[in-house]
Amino acid sequence: MTTKDTLIQKLQDKTAKIGILGMGYVGMPLAVVFAEKGFNVLGIDPDQRKVDTFKKGISYIQDVPTETVARLQKAGKLDMTADFAALAEMDAVSICVPTPLRKTGDPDMSFIVSATEQLSKYVHKGMVIVLESTTYPGTTRELMTPMLTRNGESGLVVGEDLFICFSPERVDPGREDWTTYNTPKVMGGMTAACAEVATAWYAGAIETVVPVSSVEAAEMAKLLENTFRMINIGMVNELALMCERLGVDVWEVIDAAATKPFGFMKFTPGPGLGGHCIPIDPLYLSWKMKEMNYNAKFIELASEINTNMPRYVVSRVLEALNDRGKTLKGNKVLVLGVAYKPDIDDVRESPAFDVIALMMKKGAKVEYHDPYIPHIHHEHEGWKMSSIPDADLMEKVAGADAVVIITNHKNYDYKAILDKAQFIFDSRNAMGKMGKASEKVVRL
């Protein structure tokens, strides 16, 4: 039996040892889906706090129930360690580490490089490695593979001894209908044999695996998915600016267009683009294209529009207060919702930070409430703030000169808020028809 066949056999009879490198919002659900399907899975993460929490049988990922972690751990199917040396025992490793941006706006590849450096110490014959982190096309072939084979010095032949692939993660935090198990998974290999091995592995735990011809095709497919979203969100954000100038209700326009049963996909305007994917991933593509002397115009324009939305929101709040004989300076503002999207506990890249900072700079006394986010810390400006207690919410709503809805969590009682508030700026159309009909509400 060839090395490839032996490895496929171990993956198909689930005697293979699986390592998930990076146990965050992507790695943990992936580890769980493999363990649920009978694989022996070891999560490897340098953050000892994560490991300690896991060892107590507690899940630190909102989308993964603690009961699941405890059950799989008890069944001996899922364990965690902070020790990278455990990689030496693994037959198959998925890399699920962050790919943020540097302050300069360039890709921060440090997490992929560090994970690959560690893994390269333990790579052995008969191992399959899948990179899941969203990154620019060429990362797997030009950066990761030379490091894993130590530029050929390891003597391992890719496609015969060692199998390397890229498979983009498609986790949508907070979503329950499409999960890691039932969301189709694209898989591109450094060689056809690499794709064959990784497809055999993932098909043992994920409902649909979609092989493509190369790692670049898989890397680019992910960037298309997220660039598509970022540009369309930028377009509706600009539509909101145009409708405001035209005196047309952008929410009504979008709802009307969305009645078209084909050829249209609904996006809604908002206070800006949050999350660790949509505002960031397309900039990995535009950075790579700049390296190749090509300017990705759509990405640059959409990024400019989306980045400007917090400032636009604050200008609209100022204008609405002015219409009411007030201003921001010295007045009380209550921001509702600071998570980057509704019903989740994540604030990464949330536009709420910029909206709050801008209003504070104009002298407003700003407080916030978010049922999911007890504290926020503005890293660049250094200020910290805690959510007002739930018990004080209605009193604070009534006492605020302006209530500004930034994130429309489902569990707010919008009717009660409307009754109590003096004035509401609704950047998400959270109030819907109620808001449209009320003198107290101005919508984006």
Ligand code: SAJ
């Ligand atoms: N947003 C808008 N208008 C919209 C949709 C979203 O302003 O019409 C904003 C959201 O408020 C949020 C940001 O854009 O601040 C990103 O929203 P998102 O719904 O794309 O949420 P993410 O980033 O958590 O998840 C996305 C996935 N979302 C969906 O497919 C719905 C998906 O693109 C990826 O699987 C995931 O990023 C990823 O990890 O790449």
